[in-house]
Amino acid sequence: MTTIVRTINRGMLATTTILAATVGLAATAGAATAAPHPTAAQVTLSETGGFAGVHNRYVVDATTTHVDTPELVRLASTQRFQRLDATYPASTPGADRFAYTVTVRYNDGTTKAVATVEGADAPTVLWRTIDLTRQISLDVTGTPAC
Structure with a gap:
């Protein structure tokens, strides 16, 4: 009886090992075929x-040497940023507001442009991208690129 149980257990162990290996290969194959998210090359x-x-005009490349460049690249590369609407208009009329357009060029050649105006109810990721781009560019060059 002991021999039979051991044989059954060994058979189950082999089946479990084969099943686990098959599932692991399928998971690995699925991960390998998933398209990676593009990374911001320039903002x-x-x-x-x-x-x-x-x-x-303010320009920051992913290679710009500044303490905040990695954070800007990370923000502009997030799905949250890439899914932003094309425009965020002001909810109320106003004169003398600043208008902003952020254009991100990604390492896969695609671009994303988002426009908004001062006082608009735009997502935080957009305002943070605007602030970081301006600050990094001014810190590095001292003036806008005009």
């Missing part, structure tokens, strides 16, 4: 308007 911010009618 450009166009800032226009205001009382003086300014037009500023």
Whole structure:
């Protein structure tokens, strides 16, 4: 009786091992075929308007040496940013507001552009991207790229 139980247990162990290996291969194959999310290669911010009618352009590459560049690249590469609407208009009319357009070029050649205005109810990820792009560009160059 002991010999029979051992044989059955060994058979179950072999079946379990084969099943686990098959599931593992299927999971690995699925992961290998999933498309990776593109990574931001460059973020450009166009800032226009205001009382003086300014037009500023700020550009940050993923290779820009600044303490906040990795955070900017991470934000612009998130699904949350990539799923933003194309525009976020102001909910109330107003004069002399700044208008912003953020354009992100990704490492796969695609781009994402999002426009908003000062005072709009836009998602935090967009405002943070605007703030970081402006600050990094000014810290590195001292002036907008105009």
